[in-house]
Amino acid sequence: xxxxxxxxxxxxxxxxxxxxxxxxxxxxxxxxxxxxxxxxxxxxxxxxxxxxxxxxxxxxxxxxxxxxxxxxxxxxxxxxxxxxxxxxxxxxxxx
Amino acid sequence: xxxxxxxxxxxxxxxxxxxxxxxxxxxxxxxxxxxxxxxxxxxxxxxxxxxxxxxxxxxxxxxxxxxxxxxxxxxxxxxxxxxxxxxxxxxxxxxxxxxxxxxxxxxxxxxxxxxxxxxxxxxxxxxxxxxxxxxxxxxxxxxxxxxxxxxxxxxxxxxxxxxxxxxxxxxxxxxxxxxxxxxxxxxxxxxxxxxxxxxxxxxxxxxxxxxxxxxxxxxxxxxxxxxxxxxxxxxxxxxxxxxxxxxxxxxxxxxxxxxxxxxxxxxxxxxxxxxxxxxxxxxxxxxxxxxxxxxxxxxxxxxxxxxxxxxxxxxxxxxxxxxxxxxxxxxxxxxxxxxxxxxxxxxxxxxxxxxxxxxxxxxxxxxxxxxxxxxxxxxxxxxxxxxxxxxxxxxxxxxxxxxxxxxxxxxxxxxxxxxxxxxxxxxxxxxxxxxxxxxxxxxxxxxxxxxxxxxxxxxxxxxxxxxxxxxxxxxxxxxxxxxxxxxxxxxxxxxxxxxxxxxxxxxxxxxxxxxxxxxxxxxxxxxxxxxxxxxxxxxxxxxxxxxxxxxxxxxxxxxxxxxxxxxxxxxxxxxxxxxxxxxxxxxxxxxxxxxxxxxxxxxxxxxxxxxxxxxxxxxxxxxxxxxxxxxxxxxxxxxxxxxxxxxxxxxxxxxxxxxxxxxxxxxxxxxxxxxxxxxxxxxxxxxxxxxxxxxxxxxxxxxxxxxxxxxxxxxxxxxxxxxxxxxxxxxxxxx
Numbered sequence: 073x074x075x076x077x078x079x080x081x082x083x084x085x086x087x088x089x090x091x092x093x094x095x096x097x098x099x100x101x102x103x104x105x106x107x108x109x110x111x112x113x114x115x116x117x118x119x120x121x122x123x124x125x126x127x128x129x130x131x132x133x134x135x136x137x138x139x140x141x142x143x144x145x146x147x148x149x150x151x152x153x154x155x156x157x158x159x160x161x162x163x164x165x166x167x
Numbered sequence: 168x169x170x171x172x173x174x175x176x177x178x179x180x181x182x183x184x185x186x187x188x189x190x191x192x193x194x195x196x197x198x199x200x201x202x203x204x205x206x207x208x209x210x211x212x213x214x215x216x217x218x219x220x221x222x223x224x225x226x227x228x229x230x231x232x233x234x235x236x237x238x239x240x241x242x243x244x245x246x247x248x249x250x251x252x253x254x255x256x257x258x259x260x261x262x263x264x265x266x267x268x269x270x271x272x273x274x275x276x277x278x279x280x281x282x283x284x285x286x287x288x289x290x291x292x293x294x295x296x297x298x299x300x301x302x303x304x305x306x307x308x309x310x311x312x313x314x315x316x317x318x319x320x321x322x323x324x325x326x327x328x329x330x331x332x333x334x335x336x337x338x339x340x341x342x343x344x345x346x347x348x349x350x351x352x353x354x355x356x357x358x359x360x361x362x363x364x365x366x367x368x369x370x371x372x373x374x375x376x377x378x379x380x381x382x383x384x385x386x387x388x389x390x391x392x393x394x395x396x397x398x399x400x401x402x403x404x405x406x407x408x409x410x411x412x413x414x415x416x417x418x419x420x421x422x423x424x425x426x427x428x429x430x431x432x433x434x435x436x437x438x439x440x441x442x443x444x445x446x447x448x449x450x451x452x453x454x455x456x457x458x459x460x461x462x463x464x465x466x467x468x469x470x471x472x473x474x475x476x477x478x479x480x481x482x483x484x485x486x487x488x489x490x491x492x493x494x495x496x497x498x499x500x501x502x503x504x505x506x507x508x509x510x511x512x513x514x515x516x517x518x519x520x521x522x523x524x525x526x527x528x529x530x531x532x533x534x535x536x537x538x539x540x541x542x543x544x545x546x547x548x549x550x551x552x553x554x555x556x557x558x559x560x561x562x563x564x565x566x567x568x569x570x571x572x573x574x575x576x577x578x579x580x581x582x583x584x585x586x587x588x589x590x591x592x593x594x595x596x597x598x599x600x601x602x603x604x605x606x607x608x609x610x611x612x613x614x615x616x617x618x619x620x621x622x623x624x625x626x627x628x629x630x631x632x633x634x635x636x637x638x639x640x641x642x643x644x645x646x647x648x649x650x651x652x653x654x655x656x657x658x659x660x661x662x663x664x665x666x667x668x669x670x671x672x673x674x675x676x677x678x679x680x681x682x683x684x685x686x687x688x689x690x691x692x693x694x695x696x697x698x699x700x701x702x703x704x705x706x707x708x709x710x711x712x713x714x715x716x717x718x719x720x721x722x723x724x725x726x727x728x729x730x731x732x733x734x735x736x737x738x739x740x741x742x743x744x745x746x747x748x749x750x751x752x753x754x755x756x757x758x759x760x761x762x763x764x765x766x767x768x769x770x771x772x773x774x775x776x777x778x779x780x781x782x783x784x785x786x787x788x789x790x791x792x793x794x795x796x797x798x799x800x801x802x803x804x805x806x807x808x809x810x811x812x813x814x815x816x817x818x819x820x821x822x823x824x825x826x827x828x829x830x831x832x833x834x835x836x837x838x839x840x841x842x843x844x845x846x847x848x849x850x851x852x853x854x855x856x857x858x859x860x861x862x863x864x865x866x867x868x869x870x871x872x873x874x875x876x877x878x879x880x881x882x883x884x885x886x887x888x889x890x891x892x893x894x895x896x897x898x899x900x901x902x
Binding site for chain 1 (some may be wrong): 168170171174175178182185189200201204207208210211215218261283285338360364366367371432433518577579580582583584586587590591617632636639640643646647663668717793
């Protein structure tokens with residue numbers, strides 16, 4: 073009984089770790105494509121961070137931590153940075 | 168099943184080694200199948216260690232004493248809930264728990280990142296599997312939990328009485344979850360350094376794990392403090408014990424990390440700092456594990472020292488430090504900041520200062536924790552370090568942390584004008600100053616305790632700052648949406664979980680440290696030896712020893728006391744405290760003596776906890792001197808009877824032994840009852856401390872804030888921002 077349990081566990085392990093090697097060519101290609109290119113992923117991360125920064129600045133302004141003048145300046149800078157990220161992202165996605 | 172458990176661990180070790188190889192080969196060649204197979208190795212290890220852990224749990228629950236660790240840490244009389252928790256009271260069982268949790272959290276992290284940071288993941292997988300290899304190897308070679316003895320003993324030694332406490336069921340798994348989760352950002356940071364992908368992406372991927380680790384470690388530390396306060400019988404909650412410090416240090420570093428990564432995410436700054444910080448945090452988590460397991464520093468929490476285990480840990484820690492430092496130096500060019508601080512009056516600057524203070528705090532604690540070892544290495548004599556040595560360094564730094572936790576929320580990113588500063592700081596500063604004035608005028612003796620007074624001021628300042636932020640946020644939200652205040656508050660927090668979760672944590676920290684300052688500075692404690700009917704005064708409270716109690720049971724002998732507490736002639740509360748003695752398995756203590764002179768003892772405190780003060784009492788009924796002559800006489804007589812029974816024919820022995828045991832139990836019960844019928848004076852420790860409850864309440868607020876920050880951001884909020892950003896781009900392009 074104990075031996076059988078160990079053999080079953082070993083068989084399950086082999087099935088789990090060997091699954092990627094038993095994929096068909098189409099599945100392998102699909103798996104390869106699933107991930108975004110490094111550049112795109114990098115830009116998406118930058119875009120998310122920039123969005124958060126814009127939202128934070130808006131909230132800081134609404135809660136009185138940033139004056140109207142400072143907010144305009146910071147917001148303009150941030151939006152300009154966001155646009156350049158979006159442009160770069162578009163370019164990376166077209167490639 | 169012990170053989171199966173051992174075989175599963177060997178199988179897990181083989182899979183871990185294979186996974187390291189597969190991941191590295193996949194990373195070098197870019198072959199997806201190998202990378203995926205490496206990741207799946209972690210899933211397989213999680214399955215195998217779960218199975219092995221379950222086998223061990225079942226052995227404990229069934230009191231299967233053929234397992235050595237079950238016989239050493241459990242017994243048939245151990246309550247079922249503590250049988251389940253007894254697994255991690257042993258070195259072997261707790262190492263298996265470590266591996267189990269490591270594989271579980273690593274599997275979750277690798278599953279969630281399977282389509283992200285594709286260049287980094289294979290290296291992170293190899294590193295996490297490397298940790299698995301190390302810990303599974305240790306378990307198999309030096310601390311095998313599946314070692315058995317045949318024939319199995321009829322009874323086990325039982326769980327250490329000090330560990331029979333509710334928090335001890337949760338504290339170790341929480342701390343281990345914290346430690347094991349910290350290896351995840353560590354592995355991804357090393358992966359980022361190896362591949363050179365050093366932007367904010369690896370941080371975004373692992374931030375949630377760093378936060379979860381911080382939360383679990385924090386809850387674990389707090390539960391440990393609670394256990395110390397209610398179980399150890401000394402009346403304190405923090406003794407600057409090496410093992411306590413070992414959990415606190417990675418918590419402090421991860422607190423710094425969680426703040427400074429925001430600067431990298433927003434500004435592309437502090438890349439070297441962040442990567443170094445998380446590498447140090449991960450290393451500190453392993454050092455913490457090492458301290459618990461090695462026993463190199465004397466601690467009530469540490470396992471027995473094992474030189475072979477120690478050497479293995481030192482090698483692992485050295486490898487972690489060398490690889491971390493080497494890779495950071497190698498990548499120093501790519502780790503340059505993308506921008507600079509706009510102003511010293513900005514949230515970035517406050518975060519930076521807070522980071523420096525937290526790291527300084529960690530460095531001080533590290534130095535003082537290891538000082539006994541350092542002093543021994545240089546002078547040959549181990550110098551012991553106690554809480555008074557820590558205080559002069561830790562208290563001022565803690566004050567700065569609380570002050571900054573109030574400044575941070577009210578200061579904006581990038582830049583601040585003087586007019587804004589005045590507007591945002593007016594209320595919190597007024598609150599802090601008012602507190603100081605009220606305390607100086609209204610409470611006598613506060614003025615002589617500068618640090619405590621400053622902590623109350625800074626704490627109130629931080630609480631007021633956070634309250635102001637919530638109020639202004641709700642007001643802004645209501646101005647936009649016209650929602651009712653509670654709904655506006657809920658929406659505000661839901662849409663800005665990271666920010667308001669963080670603010671909640673700051674408020675909790677202020678409450679917690681106010682509690683620490685008050686309870687440690689203004690505590691009144693007194694040792695008193697009393698007979699029933701006598702009373703003493705502690706901080707204006709009269710505490711009277713009303714009557715003794717005594718309960719003999721199969722599990723333990725319990726001597727106790729009922730205490731009546733009054734103030735100004737009015738009854739305040741009645742407290743019950745007990746001193747439990749668990750019978751020893753050591754026959755040299757005598758047939759009767761092993762029930763009364765055992766070293767396995769526990770204290771149950773009598774506690775009246777309130778929002779403004781705790782009345783904490785404990786009875787110390789050790790040694791039972793008035794019973795010693797009866798005990799010696801009983802040991803002699805019963806010893807002689809045992810010898811006589813040994814000379815009887817084997818068939819008559821069981822019946823004679825049963826009669827003898829029944830007589831013994833009667834004598835033990837009668838001797839125990841003498842504590843009530845002929846009471847003798849016993850010593851009490853009586854403590855009145857202000858605001859201890861604030862500490863626990865502050866901890867709950869911190870945990871709640873952490874959960875808010877940990878909760879995923881709703882997809883709707885993201886979509887709205889995305890649309891807004893695209894609209895801004897369109898407007899610019901048209902212009």
